[in-house]
Amino acid sequence: MDAALIWEWVIKSVIILLIMLTGFAYLTFYERKALARIQVRIGPNRAGPGGWLQPVADGIKLIFKEELIPGSAEKVTFILAPIITVVPALVITAVLPWGDTVQIFGRQVSLSLANINVGVLYIMAIASIAVYGIVLAGWSSNNKYATMGGLRASAQMISYELALGTAFALPVLLSGSMSLKDITVAQGGGWWYIFLQPVGFFIFIIAGLAEVNRSPFDLPEAEQELTAGYHTEYSGMKFALFYMGEYIKMIAVSAFAATFFLGGYQGPGVTQYPWLGPLYLFLKIFVLLFWMIWMRATLPRFRYDRLMAFGWKVLFPVSFANLLLTAVVVIIWPQASGLALFVPLMVVNVLVLLLATVLMAAGLGGKKNVA
């Protein structure tokens, strides 16, 4: 290991951090603008030309806000909680391949920070840490609303982690590797896994929405019910960190959905011009983020117990059956690819969809409301 390699890692880490943090700031702007368009408003347009400096103004405002710590709060945990939330959201993107290898100053540079062979496991592990921040924030605030938000968050995470995990396993099965780079490369022929596993893709993005607490799964911070949920007592930069964590996780989930199911950085002409890779990935993330914003603008919020029922009674069995049947297909035709794989997997998808309709009717149809 030479010094140049270490410098390369450091530089790449700094660049990724900068991209994520700027991405966070401009994602808030993007969301506000897109929401405004959907809701026949104009959105932020005062700060800078077309409102482009709005994130900067928001940041400055939050920095100058007073940091309040409630007298009865558990101080150490209270301060630690936002950090626990935001750090995993940042480090999770380390395994993401942004592109293929490019030539910079005569040096072959791979456009990914850490191409580790257990990338998927790494994502699962780190993603689960983030919930601790939310639960601890809710608990340490010593506020009933915050505690309820924290409890909801933990219940939600447990319900959706399994479905998310099984959805992760699909690309692993199809590509035969846990490295995100390999998964991307395996989709190089244009047979993105969304075509082979549309149901898997939908399970992934639904569970992903729940994982990042976005509407309609934004129960832990349901404003109309719990005022602000787990971050009720937070202000200033500590609040901003929660905000940052949520939005960076949005970017991360979109990036992983793009990598696992939409071919990652793959696209026409990317082999000749490797610099197109990050651009393609960015476009895919952009579209997925719009989908998340769109959902927020359109759908009402789930109820706490119904969300759990949906997670356990519908999403989990469906994703598990999907995984099982896909595994059977992969075992029977290990060498199949492209169309030969597409046909049996379509049969699997249709079967799983049928199962989903049955489970929806059975699991959510007969509902109990009054305890």
Place this chain on the structure above:
Amino acid sequence: MRTPVILEDGMSNVTLSAVSLDEIKHLVSDRAIEGETVLLNMGPQHPSTHGVLRLLLELDGETIVNCVPDIGFLHTGVEKNMEAKRYLQAEVMTDRLDYLNTMGNNLVYCLAVEKLVDLDVPPRAQAIRVIMTELQRIASHLVWLATHALDLGAMSVFLYCFRERENILDIMEMVSGQRMMTTYFRPGGLWRDVPVGFEEAVRQFLRLFPARIEQYEDLLTNNPIFIDRTKGIGVLSKEDALAWGLTGPIIRGSGIPYDLRKVQPYSGYEQYDFDVPTREEGDVYARYLVRMEEMRQSLRIIRQALDGLPYGPVRSNNRKFVPPPRSEIGTSMEALIHHFKIWTDGFPAPKNSVFISVESPRGELGVYLEGDGGNKPYRVHFRTPSFVNLQALPMLSKGHLVADLVGIIGSIDIVLGDVDR
């Protein structure tokens, strides 16, 4: 700080801020005293209590064991204030009661004064009153739909509804010069006739709005999450609805076709052809459907009233109670005297009392008005629908989750200005 708490059986004064469980033990179950359930204070500063309603919740997990509404945070003493004002001045106070139904409040007050002093209202004024009250009903229902959907997390509906409400507020500004606090109806008729362009503006709205209702319904009526959140929630039985004296869309959602516009018509509602929508289920979803249909029925009434809008004066000719037109003051001595008398001293009302009620967007809005022979009312009392309907909240919310509670509050459609007065 002493806070009055409304109980199911009446008023009682209890200190809640002292946090002594002993003092509130008659409000909560024994399990709260033992520490098995959580007491949660919801409001008065809470995004979903539609103003300054405070709820003391006893929760088992997220399930509501007890719900104790606490009102009075918006008490403005409107009724008492009106006793110190002349009949014409007091009308301005009515706008401030239910700020989403200003025209309806004006109407019920004017009807009461007209009944007290026996004053006639010309047909054109009657028709315009109906048009404006029905527009106001739509505006009020739009605010209800907007906030109700927002409480359930559907945020875009909120802005769509306010977009259409803006059209109605424009029409109100056009006729009265004010968007909300209109005071447009006056005893004996209207403040003045509608301006040129009023009819076109209303017709424009009639053309536009049916498609917009479709848009809201597209977003909500068949939305599985919305249905999941509203069906079977907060069920109000027919018997309970009658026993608690509830009125308005909340009981029409329980299958009781009680609408004052039909059962005791006022302001010429008997001339118009419209249906009273009802549903049998009695849940939040049924109330939602009833209110959506009511908006369509209001459109029907407005269309009929506008088509048959008669020509003629908009104010009674009874100069003892209604100021003369400006043009007469320069030429007629009598007109000048009347004008001076009415604007400086008002008019006396006989020693008598009247009660009259109308169908507000929230239910039966009644006013009791007592004159003592002088130019000021001796007593004014409002029977406001929000106040009466809010009583049902503890009954409706018991056993539901906190998330359902905000939906139930929204479906009762309270306005705290109407509750507290």
